[in-house]
Amino acid sequence: MKKLLSGVTASNGKVEGVARVVVSEADFEAFQEGEILVVKITDPTMVIIMNKSAAIICDIGGIGSHPAIISRELGIPCIVNTKTATTAIKSGMKITIDASGTEGAIYGMD
């Protein structure tokens, strides 16, 4: 596995899955149940895709931000403040998100 990037763990957990980069509302429809949501930052209009997510990765945000609060409620891993998740990760990539420590890491799976 190759480490792609890291950020701040906002909600604990470890998950493998397929990434889906969401840049605009046009990307919502393609989001499948159980995918890993990769987004600059979340907002309330993303409620349906967030509820489908196995994990959430954000470019910005902190442990008190929207994705952090929601992820802890949903019991899914979340890493924020990665700076470049939406450019470093491509939709369809198989990734592992390891949010078990204070620093969370995202790995690309071969």
Added chain:
Amino acid sequence: MEWIDQILDNFSSVISQSDPAGWSGGFNYYGFWPYYSKEFLDRLWQAYEKAEEKKLAPADLTRCFLGPLFLRQEIIDIFFFAKSCNYDKEKTLKIATWFKDILVAKCTDDPYGVNSVKILTHDDVAYLMKMFPFRHVEINEAREAAKLIHACEALSWSYYFDWNYWQCFEAYGPYKLPHNHTLLLRAFTDFAPGEVWPHAVNFEPSTVYVYTIYKDVDVKLDFWSHVNTKDNLPAKMTKLLVLEHGKIIDNHEQLIALRKKMEVAAVMQGKRFQQLTFEELKQKEIQTKYYTYKDLFNTLELDWQPTQELLNKVKGKPLLEFKFPAMETIEERKTFWRRLADPRDNYFLQELKQ
């Protein structure tokens, strides 16, 4: 004024967790509030004087506020508003102290938000556990409940903005139960704010209450009623009770149906919110702020609506331009926010003075 220090400590702890430099675009409230801070504080002062005149004690007014979060954050807002318009310091402290007294009367413990949000007594909790028909839940239904909570939170934010949602949503707890169980309550109390969003006047359900019991979790609620834990809450949920407008949700299928309904409502309302023009957003923010005080102002026989003069005043005005200072560490951010809100400290961002 030890209570001011306690409130400031807890507020600055929670807000310092994120770097404002990373707050993405949009409507920056700090650049807007100074435009109406004086008018709003004048209305609060009127309310304070009316309460005195009517000899209404703080405990008589607790019913006008959903919960501690509302009061905690409004005290901080009062301090900020006052500094932005050089409001009379004596009046500011009287209003804030009045709110503090209502807050203390409202809370059964930890009023200033160290690690909980509690409005129920031990007897209340014991009664609730005895009388409420909780259901045992497995993981799938627990996850469904978590998704429902999320959908309801999303709808709250889409009606009330990020900075007034405590009119509609607050989480309470953690309440310790026997055998290492923990009770949390999420109360969603106003999904039909027709005075601010006319299309919502008949929305149902107007209220949703979610009671969840977990086993072996370490959970705290912060100053802003955010649930903080390293535990996987749905995985540790053992019992659930959901009330949809007072009606008990009896089974998994009903829970899914309610969750889907609230998700769709949240998406639709979120889009309405995003489609507001800048001028509409300013009007809506003021209307929402005053709406959250409707119960208080009505109780005191004051008009709760903002004046047309105020709504006209902000038309055509851009947000005040300012920059947060560069703050690399959490400690730097704590210091900044503490000083910004502290009524005893003259420090303020000059660009936000009106």
